[in-house]
Amino acid sequence: MTLLDVDGLTVRTADGRTLVDDLSFRIDAGERLGLIGESGSGKSLTTLALLGLLPDGMRAEGSVTLAGTQVVGAAEKQLTAVRGRRAAVVFQEPLTALDPLMRVGRQIAEPLGRRTGLKGRQLRSAVGEALDRVRLPEPGRIARAFPHEISGGQRQRVALAMALACEPDLLIADEPTTALDVSVQAEVLDLLDTLVRERGMAVLFVSHDLAVVAKIADRALVLKDGRAVEEGPVLDVIGTPTAEYTRTLVAGARKLEAALDLRSAR
Ligand SMILES: Nc1ncnc2c1ncn2[C@@H]1O[C@H](COP(=O)(O)OP(=O)(O)OP(=O)(O)O)[C@@H](O)[C@H]1O
Numbered sequence: 001m002t003l004l005d006v007d008g009l010t011v012r013t014a015d016g017r018t019l020v021d022d023l024s025f026r027i028d029a030g031e032r033l034g035l036i037g038e039s040g041s042g043k044s045l046t047t048l049a050l051l052g053l054l055p056d057g058m059r060a061e062g063s064v065t066l067a068g069t070q071v072v073g074a075a076e077k078q079l080t081a082v083r084g085r086r087a088a089v090v091f092q093e094p095l096t097a098l099d100p101l102m103r104v105g106r107q108i109a110e111p112l113g114r115r116t117g118l119k120g121r122q123l124r125s126a127v128g129e130a131l132d133r134v135r136l137p138e139p140g141r142i143a144r145a146f147p148h149e150i151s152g153g154q155r156q157r158v159a160l161a162m163a164l165a166c167e168p169d170l171l172i173a174d175e176p177t178t179a180l181d182v183s184v185q186a187e188v189l190d191l192l193d194t195l196v197r198e199r200g201m202a203v204l205f206v207s208h209d210l211a212v213v214a215k216i217a218d219r220a221l222v223l224k225d226g227r228a229v230e231e232g233p234v235l236d237v238i239g240t241p242t243a244e245y246t247r248t249l250v251a252g253a254r255k256l257e258a259a260l261d262l263r264s265a266r
Helices: 043-050 076-082 104-116 120-133 137-142 154-166 182-201 210-216 232-238 244-265
Strands: 003-010 018-028 032-037 059-066 089-090 168-173 202-207 219-224 229-235
Touching: 003 043, 003 202, 018 043, 018 202, 018 229, 032 210, 043 059, 043 168, 076 210, 089 154, 089 202, 104 120, 104 137, 104 154, 120 137, 120 154, 154 182, 168 182, 182 210, 202 210, 210 232, 210 244, 219 232, 219 244, 229 232, 229 244
Parallel strands: 032 202, 032 219, 089 168, 168 202
Antiparallel strands: 003 018, 003 059, 219 229
């Protein structure tokens, strides 16, 4: 079953510059697609357009059907019904998703309470379980903390718990580990992989990092200057890239890997 159907998505600025150009792809229920491209290739604008969250002045054209709802041109009310429940998003910087003035527990309680109808003590205990599931130690303490009182890795786990609280059909993860320390990156990636696998959730995983995409995604779509240049099973795209641009990306990643190997061999 097709969960997300993007057909000819184009994003333009108010002065007519085209930043995402005629992009088409599909994600079936439970499928994992990696969106790869260098900085500025249009990855973030694509994810924002999927949820009707483009910045003021930018316009989307084409068609984005998410679980049967047309997102392009939809009224805010329709979009609210789709966001969270059908597709939830985790951004690169978890502070984007978190209210700095609200304790972490309350921020998770909101979507959780809305979906489950739980209240009071039962809701508090469900929040504790949600924090526990994203492997946060001392969930009680974290629930009482404000976002600035916990580490970056812990904040990203909280953002993930909030996204999962809605039990979305599709999780959109936009560079979710890029802002984290290398050691924490691997842990959060592994956690994300396990949690979506357990739930059979579809994933759109956005990253400039080929190695990370290969770990999470089944298929990959390569974006350059807002256009798709290559799409296929992730190991084929990385192993035998056909587009010149993908070859350059793969060669760049190999060079970096080799340099890191040399360094660790010292
Ligand atoms: N609010 C904006 N106004 C004008 N141009 C923008 C805006 N946001 C992004 N752009 C431009 O659109 C293009 C695509 O940006 P986008 O953020 O989608 O790239 P990206 O692939 O996600 O890169 P990064 O990983 O660095 O975020 C870039 O050239 C960027 O400068």
